[in-house]
Amino acid sequence: MSQTAPDFDFDAVVVGAGAVGLATGYALARRGLVVAVLEKEKAIGQGVSSRNSEVIHAGLYYPTGSLKARLCVQGRRALYGFLDSHGVAYDRCGKLVVATEEAEVARLEAIENQSHINDVEGIAPLSAAQVHALEPDLRAVMALTSPQSGVFDSHGYMLALQGEIEDRGGAVVVATPFEGAEPLAGGGFRVRAGGADATELTCRILVTAPGLGAQAAPGLFEGVTADGLTTLH
Numbered sequence: 001m002s003q004t005a006p007d008f009d010f011d012a013v014v015v016g017a018g019a020v021g022l023a024t025g026y027a028l029a030r031r032g033l034v035v036a037v038l039e040k041e042k043a044i045g046q047g048v049s050s051r052n053s054e055v056i057h058a059g060l061y062y063p064t065g066s067l068k069a070r071l072c073v074q075g076r077r078a079l080y081g082f083l084d085s086h087g088v089a090y091d092r093c094g095k096l097v098v099a100t101e102e103a104e105v106a107r108l109e110a111i112e113n114q115s116h117i118n119d120v121e122g123i124a125p126l127s128a129a130q131v132h133a134l135e136p137d138l139r140a141v142m143a144l145t146s147p148q149s150g151v152f153d154s155h156g157y158m159l160a161l162q163g164e165i166e167d168r169g170g171a172v173v174v175a176t177p178f179e180g181a182e183p184l185a186g187g188g189f190r191v192r193a194g195g196a197d198a199t200e201l202t203c204r205i206l207v208t209a210p211g212l213g214a215q216a217a218p219g220l221f222e223g224v225t226a227d228g229l230t231t232l233h
Protein backbone atom coordinates (compact mmCIF):
# COMPACT_ATOMS: atom_id res chain seq x y z
CA MET A 1 0.00 0.00 0.00
CA SER A 2 1.47 3.37 -1.03
CA GLN A 3 1.88 6.07 1.57
CA THR A 4 2.74 9.69 0.81
CA ALA A 5 5.85 11.12 2.48
CA PRO A 6 4.94 13.23 5.52
CA ASP A 7 4.31 16.95 4.91
CA PHE A 8 3.79 16.58 1.16
CA ASP A 9 0.57 16.30 -0.83
CA PHE A 10 2.29 13.89 -3.23
CA ASP A 11 5.60 12.08 -3.23
CA ALA A 12 6.10 13.06 -6.87
CA VAL A 13 4.51 15.37 -9.42
CA VAL A 14 5.11 14.68 -13.11
CA VAL A 15 4.37 17.38 -15.66
CA GLY A 16 2.93 16.06 -18.94
CA ALA A 17 0.78 13.00 -19.66
CA GLY A 18 2.49 11.84 -22.83
CA ALA A 19 4.27 8.50 -23.14
CA VAL A 20 7.31 9.77 -21.24
CA GLY A 21 5.44 11.44 -18.37
CA LEU A 22 3.09 8.48 -17.89
CA ALA A 23 5.92 5.93 -18.05
CA THR A 24 7.86 8.01 -15.52
CA GLY A 25 4.79 8.21 -13.29
CA TYR A 26 4.38 4.43 -13.52
CA ALA A 27 8.05 3.84 -12.69
CA LEU A 28 7.74 6.04 -9.59
CA ALA A 29 4.41 4.50 -8.56
CA ARG A 30 5.94 1.00 -8.81
CA ARG A 31 8.48 2.11 -6.22
CA GLY A 32 5.61 2.84 -3.84
CA LEU A 33 5.42 6.61 -4.40
CA VAL A 34 2.09 8.43 -4.64
CA VAL A 35 2.21 10.32 -7.94
CA ALA A 36 0.22 13.14 -9.54
CA VAL A 37 0.60 13.62 -13.30
CA LEU A 38 -0.49 17.09 -14.47
CA GLU A 39 -1.66 17.45 -18.08
CA LYS A 40 -2.65 20.78 -19.64
CA GLU A 41 -4.84 19.27 -22.37
CA LYS A 42 -8.31 17.80 -21.77
CA ALA A 43 -7.06 14.23 -22.31
CA ILE A 44 -3.83 12.28 -22.01
CA GLY A 45 -1.55 11.68 -24.98
CA GLN A 46 -2.58 14.63 -27.14
CA GLY A 47 0.99 15.78 -27.88
CA VAL A 48 3.76 14.11 -29.89
CA SER A 49 2.76 10.74 -28.42
CA SER A 50 -0.40 10.72 -30.55
CA ARG A 51 1.39 11.95 -33.67
CA ASN A 52 4.04 9.33 -34.27
CA SER A 53 4.50 6.15 -36.28
CA GLU A 54 3.90 3.77 -33.33
CA VAL A 55 7.01 1.80 -34.24
CA ILE A 56 8.78 -0.29 -31.60
CA HIS A 57 12.39 0.17 -32.63
CA ALA A 58 14.78 -2.77 -32.31
CA GLY A 59 17.89 -0.64 -31.62
CA LEU A 60 20.04 -1.27 -34.70
CA TYR A 61 21.65 2.07 -35.39
CA TYR A 62 22.76 3.71 -32.16
CA PRO A 63 26.48 4.25 -31.38
CA THR A 64 28.30 1.70 -29.24
CA GLY A 65 27.89 2.30 -25.52
CA SER A 66 25.44 5.18 -25.94
CA LEU A 67 22.41 5.55 -23.70
CA LYS A 68 20.23 5.29 -26.80
CA ALA A 69 21.77 1.94 -27.72
CA ARG A 70 21.29 0.53 -24.23
CA LEU A 71 17.87 1.99 -23.47
CA CYS A 72 16.35 1.25 -26.88
CA VAL A 73 17.18 -2.46 -26.59
CA GLN A 74 16.25 -2.77 -22.90
CA GLY A 75 13.19 -0.57 -23.37
CA ARG A 76 11.96 -2.56 -26.35
CA ARG A 77 12.20 -5.83 -24.40
CA ALA A 78 10.41 -4.26 -21.42
CA LEU A 79 7.78 -2.69 -23.68
CA TYR A 80 6.79 -6.01 -25.29
CA GLY A 81 6.51 -7.50 -21.78
CA PHE A 82 4.32 -4.61 -20.59
CA LEU A 83 2.08 -4.83 -23.68
CA ASP A 84 1.68 -8.59 -23.17
CA SER A 85 0.82 -8.30 -19.48
CA HIS A 86 -1.64 -5.44 -20.04
CA GLY A 87 -3.40 -6.73 -23.14
CA VAL A 88 -2.31 -3.80 -25.32
CA ALA A 89 -2.37 -4.54 -29.06
CA TYR A 90 0.90 -4.84 -30.97
CA ASP A 91 2.29 -6.60 -34.00
CA ARG A 92 5.89 -7.83 -33.90
CA CYS A 93 5.84 -7.69 -37.70
CA GLY A 94 9.58 -7.25 -38.23
CA LYS A 95 11.30 -4.80 -40.54
CA LEU A 96 13.48 -4.92 -43.63
CA VAL A 97 16.33 -2.44 -44.01
CA VAL A 98 17.15 -2.46 -47.71
CA ALA A 99 20.04 -1.56 -50.00
CA THR A 100 18.51 -0.61 -53.33
CA GLU A 101 21.90 -0.47 -55.09
CA GLU A 102 25.39 -1.96 -54.62
CA ALA A 103 26.78 1.34 -53.30
CA GLU A 104 24.55 0.97 -50.21
CA VAL A 105 25.69 -2.56 -49.29
CA ALA A 106 28.68 -1.39 -47.21
CA ARG A 107 26.38 0.86 -45.18
CA LEU A 108 24.00 -2.05 -44.61
CA GLU A 109 26.89 -4.23 -43.45
CA ALA A 110 27.93 -1.49 -41.01
CA ILE A 111 24.38 -1.39 -39.62
CA GLU A 112 24.41 -5.18 -39.23
CA ASN A 113 27.71 -4.98 -37.36
CA GLN A 114 26.39 -2.21 -35.09
CA SER A 115 23.22 -4.18 -34.35
CA HIS A 116 25.30 -7.15 -33.15
CA ILE A 117 27.37 -4.85 -30.92
CA ASN A 118 24.10 -3.43 -29.55
CA ASP A 119 22.91 -6.97 -28.73
CA VAL A 120 19.86 -6.76 -31.00
CA GLU A 121 18.38 -10.20 -31.50
CA GLY A 122 17.86 -11.92 -34.85
CA ILE A 123 19.43 -9.44 -37.29
CA ALA A 124 20.44 -11.31 -40.45
CA PRO A 125 21.35 -10.44 -44.04
CA LEU A 126 19.00 -11.44 -46.86
CA SER A 127 20.03 -11.88 -50.50
CA ALA A 128 18.14 -10.16 -53.33
CA ALA A 129 16.35 -13.46 -54.04
CA GLN A 130 15.30 -13.85 -50.40
CA VAL A 131 13.99 -10.28 -50.31
CA HIS A 132 12.06 -10.88 -53.55
CA ALA A 133 10.50 -14.04 -52.10
CA LEU A 134 9.31 -12.08 -49.06
CA GLU A 135 8.24 -8.86 -50.82
CA PRO A 136 7.96 -9.33 -54.60
CA ASP A 137 7.35 -5.61 -55.23
CA LEU A 138 10.51 -4.54 -53.42
CA ARG A 139 13.61 -3.67 -55.45
CA ALA A 140 16.69 -4.47 -53.35
CA VAL A 141 20.16 -5.91 -53.88
CA MET A 142 20.37 -6.89 -50.22
CA ALA A 143 18.45 -6.39 -46.98
CA LEU A 144 18.69 -6.89 -43.25
CA THR A 145 15.79 -8.52 -41.49
CA SER A 146 14.98 -7.18 -38.03
CA PRO A 147 12.45 -9.58 -36.51
CA GLN A 148 12.13 -7.68 -33.20
CA SER A 149 10.84 -4.46 -34.80
CA GLY A 150 7.10 -3.93 -34.50
CA VAL A 151 4.17 -1.54 -34.23
CA PHE A 152 1.83 -0.99 -31.28
CA ASP A 153 -1.25 0.83 -30.05
CA SER A 154 0.46 3.78 -28.36
CA HIS A 155 -2.79 5.18 -26.93
CA GLY A 156 -3.69 1.80 -25.43
CA TYR A 157 -0.21 1.80 -23.90
CA MET A 158 -0.73 5.24 -22.33
CA LEU A 159 -4.15 4.23 -20.99
CA ALA A 160 -2.58 1.17 -19.37
CA LEU A 161 0.09 3.37 -17.76
CA GLN A 162 -2.60 5.74 -16.45
CA GLY A 163 -4.47 2.76 -14.97
CA GLU A 164 -1.32 1.55 -13.21
CA ILE A 165 -0.69 4.99 -11.66
CA GLU A 166 -4.30 5.30 -10.47
CA ASP A 167 -4.42 1.72 -9.15
CA ARG A 168 -1.43 2.61 -6.94
CA GLY A 169 -3.21 5.59 -5.37
CA GLY A 170 -1.93 8.24 -7.79
CA ALA A 171 -3.82 10.68 -10.01
CA VAL A 172 -3.62 11.72 -13.66
CA VAL A 173 -5.21 15.16 -13.78
CA VAL A 174 -6.16 16.64 -17.16
CA ALA A 175 -6.94 20.28 -18.08
CA THR A 176 -4.42 21.23 -15.41
CA PRO A 177 -1.37 23.09 -16.70
CA PHE A 178 1.80 23.27 -14.66
CA GLU A 179 2.34 27.00 -14.16
CA GLY A 180 5.40 27.10 -11.95
CA ALA A 181 7.22 25.77 -8.93
CA GLU A 182 9.36 27.00 -6.11
CA PRO A 183 11.83 24.96 -4.08
CA LEU A 184 10.91 24.56 -0.42
CA ALA A 185 13.34 25.07 2.41
CA GLY A 186 14.39 21.58 3.49
CA GLY A 187 13.63 20.01 0.12
CA GLY A 188 10.70 19.43 -2.16
CA PHE A 189 8.61 21.84 -4.21
CA ARG A 190 5.46 23.89 -4.12
CA VAL A 191 3.78 23.49 -7.50
CA ARG A 192 1.27 25.89 -9.07
CA ALA A 193 -1.37 24.05 -11.11
CA GLY A 194 -3.72 26.12 -13.29
CA GLY A 195 -7.03 25.37 -14.97
CA ALA A 196 -10.59 25.73 -13.68
CA ASP A 197 -9.61 24.32 -10.28
CA ALA A 198 -6.31 26.18 -9.98
CA THR A 199 -4.45 25.11 -6.88
CA GLU A 200 -1.09 24.68 -5.24
CA LEU A 201 0.34 21.37 -4.13
CA THR A 202 3.56 20.17 -2.61
CA CYS A 203 5.78 17.24 -3.56
CA ARG A 204 9.14 15.77 -2.74
CA ILE A 205 10.10 15.00 -6.36
CA LEU A 206 9.16 17.06 -9.42
CA VAL A 207 9.72 15.67 -12.92
CA THR A 208 9.01 17.66 -16.07
CA ALA A 209 8.12 15.69 -19.21
CA PRO A 210 6.24 18.31 -21.25
CA GLY A 211 7.50 17.23 -24.68
CA LEU A 212 7.74 20.28 -26.92
CA GLY A 213 7.31 22.43 -23.81
CA ALA A 214 10.58 21.12 -22.38
CA GLN A 215 12.63 24.20 -23.17
CA ALA A 216 10.11 26.52 -21.52
CA ALA A 217 9.76 24.41 -18.36
CA PRO A 218 12.96 25.47 -16.55
CA GLY A 219 11.83 29.11 -16.80
CA LEU A 220 8.78 28.21 -14.68
CA PHE A 221 10.96 27.31 -11.69
CA GLU A 222 11.78 30.05 -9.28
CA GLY A 223 15.56 30.30 -9.02
CA VAL A 224 16.14 28.90 -12.50
CA THR A 225 16.80 31.08 -15.52
CA ALA A 226 14.99 30.51 -18.81
CA ASP A 227 18.02 28.63 -20.19
CA GLY A 228 17.92 26.31 -17.15
CA LEU A 229 21.54 27.00 -16.23
CA THR A 230 21.06 28.33 -12.72
CA THR A 231 21.10 25.62 -10.08
CA LEU A 232 18.30 25.42 -7.53
CA HIS A 233 19.46 25.92 -3.97
Ligand SMILES: Cc1cc2nc3c(=O)[nH]c(=O)nc-3n(C[C@H](O)[C@H](O)[C@H](O)COP(=O)(O)OP(=O)(O)OC[C@H]3O[C@@H](n4cnc5c(N)ncnc54)[C@H](O)[C@@H]3O)c2cc1C
Residues within 6 Å of the ligand: 015, 016, 017, 018, 019, 020, 021, 038, 039, 040, 041, 044, 045, 046, 047, 048, 049, 050, 051, 052, 053, 054, 055, 056, 057, 176, 177, 178, 179, 209, 210, 211, 212, 213
Ligand atom coordinates in the same frame (compact mmCIF):
# COMPACT_ATOMS: atom_id res chain seq x y z
C1 LIG B 1 6.65 12.31 -36.73
C2 LIG B 1 7.14 11.52 -35.54
C3 LIG B 1 7.17 10.14 -35.60
C4 LIG B 1 7.65 9.40 -34.52
N1 LIG B 1 7.63 8.04 -34.58
C5 LIG B 1 8.05 7.31 -33.51
C6 LIG B 1 7.99 5.90 -33.54
O1 LIG B 1 7.53 5.31 -34.51
N2 LIG B 1 8.44 5.21 -32.45
C7 LIG B 1 8.95 5.86 -31.33
O2 LIG B 1 9.36 5.18 -30.38
N3 LIG B 1 9.00 7.20 -31.27
C8 LIG B 1 8.55 7.94 -32.33
N4 LIG B 1 8.59 9.29 -32.27
C9 LIG B 1 9.06 9.92 -31.03
C10 LIG B 1 7.98 9.82 -29.93
O3 LIG B 1 6.69 10.07 -30.46
C11 LIG B 1 8.31 10.82 -28.82
O4 LIG B 1 9.63 10.59 -28.36
C12 LIG B 1 7.35 10.69 -27.65
O5 LIG B 1 6.00 10.66 -28.05
C13 LIG B 1 7.58 11.86 -26.73
O6 LIG B 1 6.69 11.72 -25.65
P1 LIG B 1 6.62 12.86 -24.56
O7 LIG B 1 5.77 12.33 -23.46
O8 LIG B 1 7.99 13.35 -24.24
O9 LIG B 1 5.94 14.11 -25.30
P2 LIG B 1 4.39 14.41 -25.58
O10 LIG B 1 3.67 13.22 -26.05
O11 LIG B 1 4.34 15.63 -26.44
O12 LIG B 1 3.82 14.72 -24.15
C14 LIG B 1 4.08 15.92 -23.47
C15 LIG B 1 2.81 16.28 -22.74
O13 LIG B 1 3.08 17.37 -21.89
C16 LIG B 1 1.95 18.24 -21.92
N5 LIG B 1 2.39 19.55 -21.43
C17 LIG B 1 3.22 20.42 -22.05
N6 LIG B 1 3.40 21.53 -21.29
C18 LIG B 1 2.66 21.32 -20.15
C19 LIG B 1 2.42 22.11 -18.96
N7 LIG B 1 2.98 23.33 -18.78
N8 LIG B 1 1.60 21.60 -18.01
C20 LIG B 1 1.03 20.37 -18.15
N9 LIG B 1 1.21 19.59 -19.27
C21 LIG B 1 2.02 20.07 -20.24
C22 LIG B 1 1.51 18.19 -23.36
O14 LIG B 1 0.18 18.64 -23.52
C23 LIG B 1 1.69 16.72 -23.68
O15 LIG B 1 0.54 15.96 -23.42
C24 LIG B 1 8.13 10.07 -33.35
C25 LIG B 1 8.09 11.46 -33.29
C26 LIG B 1 7.60 12.19 -34.37
C27 LIG B 1 7.56 13.69 -34.27
